[in-house]
Amino acid sequence: MNVTINDYLALSFLIFTIGFVGVLVRRNFLTVLMSIELMLNAVNLNLIAFSRRLSDLTGQIFSVFVITIAAGEAAIGLAIIISLYRQRKTLNVDEADTMEG
Amino acid sequence: MTGELLTGVSGWIFAAFALVAVVSAISVVLARNPIHSALFLLLTFLMVAGLFFLQSAEFVGAVQILVYAGGIMVLFLFVIMLVNVQQLPLADPYQKQIVWAVVLGFCLNVLFDAQLVLGPLAGGEPFRPDAFRTVSGSLLGNTQAVAWGLYREYLLPFEIASVFLLVAIVGAVVLGRRSVEKMD
Numbered sequence: 001m002n003v004t005i006n007d008y009l010a011l012s013f014l015i016f017t018i019g020f021v022g023v024l025v026r027r028n029f030l031t032v033l034m035s036i037e038l039m040l041n042a043v044n045l046n047l048i049a050f051s052r053r054l055s056d057l058t059g060q061i062f063s064v065f066v067i068t069i070a071a072g073e074a075a076i077g078l079a080i081i082i083s084l085y086r087q088r089k090t091l092n093v094d095e096a097d098t099m100e101g
Numbered sequence: 102m103t104g105e106l107l108t109g110v111s112g113w114i115f116a117a118f119a120l121v122a123v124v125s126a127i128s129v130v131l132a133r134n135p136i137h138s139a140l141f142l143l144l145t146f147l148m149v150a151g152l153f154f155l156q157s158a159e160f161v162g163a164v165q166i167l168v169y170a171g172g173i174m175v176l177f178l179f180v181i182m183l184v185n186v187q188q189l190p191l192a193d194p195y196q197k198q199i200v201w202a203v204v205l206g207f208c209l210n211v212l213f214d215a216q217l218v219l220g221p222l223a224g225g226e227p228f229r230p231d232a233f234r235t236v237s238g239s240l241l242g243n244t245q246a247v248a249w250g251l252y253r254e255y256l257l258p259f260e261i262a263s264v265f266l267l268v269a270i271v272g273a274v275v276l277g278r279r280s281v282e283k284m285d
Contacts, residue, residue, distance in 0.1 A: 003115045004223035008156070011119045013213035015126050015145070021206035022130035025199050027192065030135045030181065034142050037173065038126055041149050044161070052156045053222065055232040060158050060243075061250045067161075067168050068262045072269030074173045078180045079276035085184050086279070092192060 008049035016042035029084065029091045033077045040070045115155060122148035133194050135186050139177045146170045157233050159243040 015038055022035030044063040051059025081091065088095055121144065128141040146169040153162035196202070234240055236249045251259055 003112050006217045006223050007115065007119070008152070009217060009222070010214060011122070011152075013210055014123055015149075017206045017210040017213070018123070018126045018130055020209060021202050024202035024205070025130065025195050027194055027196055028135060030177070030184075030186075031130070031132075031138050031194075034129055034138055034177065037142065037169075038129060038145065041146065041165075041169070044165070045149055045152060048153055048156050048158045048161060051158065052228055053225070055226075055229040057233060057246055057250055060161050060233070060247055061255055063158075063161050064164060064247065064251065065255075065258060065262055067164055068266065071168055071173060072265055074176055075269050075273040076276070078176055079273040081180055082183060083276050091184060091186070091189060094196075 005049050005053040009046060012042045012045035012049065014042075015039075015045065027092050027094060029081050029093050029096075032093060033074065033081070036077075037070060037074065040066060040073075111155060115152070118148045118151045118155070122152070135181050136178075139174065139181060142177070143170055143174050146174070157228075157230055157243065160247045 019035040019038030019042060022038065023032050026032050026035065044066050047059040047063045047066070049059075051057065051063075084096055085091060125141040125144040125148070129138045129145065132138045132141060146165060150162045150165040150170070153159075153165055231240060233243050234246055236245045
Protein backbone atom coordinates (compact mmCIF):
# COMPACT_ATOMS: atom_id res chain seq x y z
CA MET A 1 0.00 0.00 0.00
CA ASN A 2 1.57 3.20 -1.19
CA VAL A 3 0.59 6.40 0.57
CA THR A 4 0.88 9.56 -1.50
CA ILE A 5 0.27 13.21 -0.74
CA ASN A 6 -3.28 12.78 -2.08
CA ASP A 7 -4.19 10.52 0.84
CA TYR A 8 -2.87 13.02 3.37
CA LEU A 9 -4.65 15.89 1.63
CA ALA A 10 -7.93 13.96 1.44
CA LEU A 11 -7.65 13.22 5.17
CA SER A 12 -6.92 16.85 5.97
CA PHE A 13 -9.88 18.01 3.85
CA LEU A 14 -12.11 15.53 5.65
CA ILE A 15 -11.05 16.69 9.12
CA PHE A 16 -11.39 20.32 8.03
CA THR A 17 -14.92 19.66 6.79
CA ILE A 18 -15.86 17.88 10.01
CA GLY A 19 -14.63 20.90 11.98
CA PHE A 20 -16.52 23.26 9.66
CA VAL A 21 -19.77 21.34 10.09
CA GLY A 22 -19.13 21.28 13.84
CA VAL A 23 -18.83 25.06 13.97
CA LEU A 24 -22.12 25.43 12.11
CA VAL A 25 -24.05 22.69 13.87
CA ARG A 26 -23.22 22.82 17.55
CA ARG A 27 -24.92 25.05 20.09
CA ASN A 28 -22.40 24.56 22.87
CA PHE A 29 -19.68 27.23 22.80
CA LEU A 30 -17.04 24.78 24.01
CA THR A 31 -17.68 22.33 21.21
CA VAL A 32 -17.61 25.14 18.63
CA LEU A 33 -14.15 26.08 19.90
CA MET A 34 -13.06 22.44 19.71
CA SER A 35 -14.26 22.29 16.10
CA ILE A 36 -12.15 25.35 15.29
CA GLU A 37 -9.17 23.51 16.78
CA LEU A 38 -9.99 20.57 14.51
CA MET A 39 -9.92 22.87 11.48
CA LEU A 40 -6.56 24.36 12.49
CA ASN A 41 -5.17 20.86 12.95
CA ALA A 42 -6.35 19.88 9.48
CA VAL A 43 -4.53 22.89 8.05
CA ASN A 44 -1.38 21.76 9.85
CA LEU A 45 -1.73 18.33 8.29
CA ASN A 46 -2.03 19.98 4.88
CA LEU A 47 1.10 22.08 5.45
CA ILE A 48 3.11 19.08 6.59
CA ALA A 49 1.95 17.00 3.61
CA PHE A 50 3.11 19.67 1.17
CA SER A 51 6.31 20.13 3.13
CA ARG A 52 7.12 16.48 2.60
CA ARG A 53 5.99 16.47 -1.03
CA LEU A 54 8.28 19.40 -1.88
CA SER A 55 11.10 18.32 0.48
CA ASP A 56 10.92 21.86 1.85
CA LEU A 57 11.07 22.75 5.52
CA THR A 58 8.94 25.89 5.19
CA GLY A 59 5.69 24.01 5.74
CA GLN A 60 6.93 22.69 9.09
CA ILE A 61 7.96 26.17 10.22
CA PHE A 62 4.57 27.55 9.24
CA SER A 63 2.75 24.82 11.12
CA VAL A 64 4.70 25.82 14.24
CA PHE A 65 3.23 29.29 13.76
CA VAL A 66 -0.24 27.85 13.26
CA ILE A 67 0.10 25.92 16.54
CA THR A 68 1.12 29.19 18.25
CA ILE A 69 -1.94 30.99 16.90
CA ALA A 70 -4.15 28.06 17.93
CA ALA A 71 -2.84 28.23 21.49
CA GLY A 72 -3.56 31.96 21.72
CA GLU A 73 -6.96 31.53 20.13
CA ALA A 74 -7.89 28.78 22.60
CA ALA A 75 -6.79 30.91 25.56
CA ILE A 76 -8.83 33.94 24.44
CA GLY A 77 -11.83 31.82 23.41
CA LEU A 78 -11.95 30.00 26.73
CA ALA A 79 -11.63 33.30 28.61
CA ILE A 80 -14.61 34.58 26.63
CA ILE A 81 -16.51 31.40 27.53
CA ILE A 82 -15.78 31.92 31.25
CA SER A 83 -16.86 35.53 30.96
CA LEU A 84 -20.06 34.58 29.13
CA TYR A 85 -20.86 31.91 31.70
CA ARG A 86 -20.45 34.39 34.56
CA GLN A 87 -22.82 36.89 32.98
CA ARG A 88 -25.45 34.68 31.35
CA LYS A 89 -25.09 31.27 33.08
CA THR A 90 -25.19 29.61 29.69
CA LEU A 91 -22.88 28.24 27.03
CA ASN A 92 -25.41 28.42 24.21
CA VAL A 93 -24.06 30.44 21.30
CA ASP A 94 -27.59 31.63 20.42
CA GLU A 95 -27.99 33.35 23.77
CA ALA A 96 -24.98 35.59 23.23
CA ASP A 97 -26.96 37.89 20.96
CA THR A 98 -26.48 41.33 22.49
CA MET A 99 -24.88 42.63 19.31
CA GLU A 100 -27.53 41.15 17.04
CA GLY A 101 -28.72 43.78 14.56
CA MET B 102 10.00 8.04 8.51
CA THR B 103 13.05 7.49 6.43
CA GLY B 104 11.29 5.07 4.13
CA GLU B 105 13.40 1.92 4.06
CA LEU B 106 12.43 0.92 7.57
CA LEU B 107 8.70 1.17 7.11
CA THR B 108 8.15 0.26 3.49
CA GLY B 109 4.96 -1.71 3.21
CA VAL B 110 3.96 -1.17 6.80
CA SER B 111 3.67 2.64 6.64
CA GLY B 112 0.56 2.45 4.49
CA TRP B 113 -1.24 0.46 7.13
CA ILE B 114 0.02 2.73 9.89
CA PHE B 115 -1.32 5.69 7.92
CA ALA B 116 -4.66 3.94 7.41
CA ALA B 117 -4.99 3.16 11.11
CA PHE B 118 -4.09 6.70 12.22
CA ALA B 119 -6.36 8.25 9.59
CA LEU B 120 -9.32 6.03 10.48
CA VAL B 121 -9.07 6.73 14.20
CA ALA B 122 -8.53 10.45 13.54
CA VAL B 123 -11.63 10.75 11.35
CA VAL B 124 -13.84 8.68 13.65
CA SER B 125 -12.80 10.63 16.73
CA ALA B 126 -13.16 13.96 14.87
CA ILE B 127 -16.74 13.01 14.01
CA SER B 128 -17.26 12.03 17.64
CA VAL B 129 -16.01 15.46 18.76
CA VAL B 130 -18.81 17.07 16.78
CA LEU B 131 -21.49 14.55 17.69
CA ALA B 132 -20.84 13.88 21.39
CA ARG B 133 -23.44 15.49 23.63
CA ASN B 134 -21.23 15.74 26.68
CA PRO B 135 -18.42 18.32 26.27
CA ILE B 136 -16.08 16.12 28.33
CA HIS B 137 -16.47 13.34 25.77
CA SER B 138 -15.85 15.87 23.01
CA ALA B 139 -12.66 17.00 24.72
CA LEU B 140 -11.38 13.45 25.13
CA PHE B 141 -12.13 12.60 21.50
CA LEU B 142 -10.36 15.81 20.54
CA LEU B 143 -7.33 14.61 22.49
CA LEU B 144 -7.41 11.34 20.56
CA THR B 145 -7.58 13.23 17.26
CA PHE B 146 -4.61 15.39 18.25
CA LEU B 147 -2.56 12.32 19.13
CA MET B 148 -3.43 10.62 15.83
CA VAL B 149 -2.49 13.75 13.87
CA ALA B 150 0.77 13.89 15.81
CA GLY B 151 1.42 10.29 14.73
CA LEU B 152 0.82 11.33 11.12
CA PHE B 153 3.34 14.15 11.57
CA PHE B 154 5.92 11.63 12.78
CA LEU B 155 5.06 9.45 9.80
CA GLN B 156 5.91 12.36 7.50
CA SER B 157 9.34 13.05 9.00
CA ALA B 158 8.11 16.15 10.84
CA GLU B 159 9.38 15.02 14.21
CA PHE B 160 9.65 18.47 15.78
CA VAL B 161 6.15 19.53 14.78
CA GLY B 162 4.80 16.21 16.03
CA ALA B 163 6.43 16.72 19.41
CA VAL B 164 5.14 20.30 19.58
CA GLN B 165 1.69 19.02 18.64
CA ILE B 166 1.73 16.60 21.58
CA LEU B 167 3.16 19.15 24.02
CA VAL B 168 1.07 22.17 23.06
CA TYR B 169 -2.18 20.62 21.87
CA ALA B 170 -2.45 17.41 23.86
CA GLY B 171 -0.69 18.95 26.84
CA GLY B 172 -1.58 22.62 27.00
CA ILE B 173 -4.77 23.26 25.09
CA MET B 174 -6.51 20.11 26.32
CA VAL B 175 -5.74 20.99 29.95
CA LEU B 176 -7.18 24.45 29.27
CA PHE B 177 -10.34 22.93 27.83
CA LEU B 178 -10.75 20.49 30.71
CA PHE B 179 -10.19 23.27 33.26
CA VAL B 180 -12.92 25.36 31.66
CA ILE B 181 -15.29 22.38 31.54
CA MET B 182 -14.59 21.90 35.23
CA LEU B 183 -15.16 25.59 36.05
CA VAL B 184 -18.33 25.91 34.02
CA ASN B 185 -19.97 22.83 35.51
CA VAL B 186 -21.63 21.62 32.33
CA GLN B 187 -23.83 19.13 34.15
CA GLN B 188 -25.96 21.91 35.63
CA LEU B 189 -26.55 23.77 32.37
CA PRO B 190 -30.12 23.83 31.10
CA LEU B 191 -30.67 20.90 28.79
CA ALA B 192 -31.35 21.90 25.23
CA ASP B 193 -30.99 20.29 21.84
CA PRO B 194 -27.20 20.30 21.32
CA TYR B 195 -27.50 20.78 17.56
CA GLN B 196 -28.73 23.79 15.65
CA LYS B 197 -31.93 23.51 13.64
CA GLN B 198 -30.11 23.89 10.32
CA ILE B 199 -28.07 20.72 10.86
CA VAL B 200 -29.15 19.14 7.57
CA TRP B 201 -28.15 22.19 5.56
CA ALA B 202 -24.86 22.44 7.43
CA VAL B 203 -24.02 18.82 6.62
CA VAL B 204 -24.97 19.32 2.96
CA LEU B 205 -22.81 22.46 2.82
CA GLY B 206 -19.91 20.62 4.44
CA PHE B 207 -20.25 17.78 1.97
CA CYS B 208 -20.20 20.23 -0.96
CA LEU B 209 -17.13 21.91 0.51
CA ASN B 210 -15.39 18.56 0.81
CA VAL B 211 -16.26 17.66 -2.79
CA LEU B 212 -14.88 21.04 -3.86
CA PHE B 213 -11.63 20.35 -2.03
CA ASP B 214 -11.33 16.81 -3.32
CA ALA B 215 -11.90 18.01 -6.88
CA GLN B 216 -8.44 19.53 -6.69
CA LEU B 217 -6.95 16.11 -6.06
CA VAL B 218 -8.68 14.74 -9.16
CA LEU B 219 -8.05 17.74 -11.42
CA GLY B 220 -4.49 18.47 -10.41
CA PRO B 221 -2.38 15.35 -9.86
CA LEU B 222 -0.08 16.25 -6.98
CA ALA B 223 1.47 12.86 -6.34
CA GLY B 224 4.57 11.69 -8.11
CA GLY B 225 7.19 14.18 -9.15
CA GLU B 226 10.61 14.06 -7.63
CA PRO B 227 10.91 11.68 -4.68
CA PHE B 228 11.15 12.79 -1.08
CA ARG B 229 14.63 13.69 0.13
CA PRO B 230 14.77 12.85 3.87
CA ASP B 231 17.97 14.86 4.25
CA ALA B 232 16.13 18.07 3.38
CA PHE B 233 14.47 18.05 6.79
CA ARG B 234 17.70 17.47 8.70
CA THR B 235 20.33 19.50 6.90
CA VAL B 236 21.56 22.61 8.68
CA SER B 237 23.83 24.74 6.47
CA GLY B 238 25.36 21.75 4.78
CA SER B 239 25.78 19.37 7.71
CA LEU B 240 23.36 16.60 8.59
CA LEU B 241 21.82 17.18 12.02
CA GLY B 242 18.31 16.65 13.40
CA ASN B 243 14.89 17.87 12.40
CA THR B 244 14.72 20.13 15.46
CA GLN B 245 17.95 21.89 14.53
CA ALA B 246 16.74 22.35 10.97
CA VAL B 247 13.41 23.87 12.06
CA ALA B 248 15.20 26.12 14.56
CA TRP B 249 17.63 27.21 11.87
CA GLY B 250 14.75 28.42 9.72
CA LEU B 251 12.79 29.81 12.64
CA TYR B 252 15.57 31.92 14.09
CA ARG B 253 17.09 33.18 10.84
CA GLU B 254 14.78 33.37 7.86
CA TYR B 255 11.56 33.68 9.87
CA LEU B 256 12.89 35.69 12.79
CA LEU B 257 10.42 38.57 12.38
CA PRO B 258 7.31 36.31 12.30
CA PHE B 259 8.76 34.49 15.30
CA GLU B 260 9.04 37.74 17.27
CA ILE B 261 5.55 38.77 16.18
CA ALA B 262 4.28 35.40 17.41
CA SER B 263 5.86 36.01 20.80
CA VAL B 264 4.18 39.44 21.01
CA PHE B 265 0.93 37.77 19.97
CA LEU B 266 1.25 35.28 22.81
CA LEU B 267 1.88 38.13 25.26
CA VAL B 268 -1.26 39.89 24.02
CA ALA B 269 -3.19 36.61 24.36
CA ILE B 270 -2.00 36.18 27.97
CA VAL B 271 -2.97 39.74 28.91
CA GLY B 272 -6.28 39.41 27.08
CA ALA B 273 -7.13 36.13 28.79
CA VAL B 274 -6.34 37.60 32.21
CA VAL B 275 -8.43 40.71 31.55
CA LEU B 276 -11.37 38.70 30.18
CA GLY B 277 -11.19 36.05 32.86
CA ARG B 278 -10.96 38.16 36.01
CA ARG B 279 -14.03 38.99 38.07
CA SER B 280 -15.04 42.61 38.28
CA VAL B 281 -13.76 44.31 41.44
CA GLU B 282 -17.11 45.10 43.03
CA LYS B 283 -18.30 41.51 42.75
CA MET B 284 -15.20 40.21 44.48
CA ASP B 285 -15.91 39.86 48.17
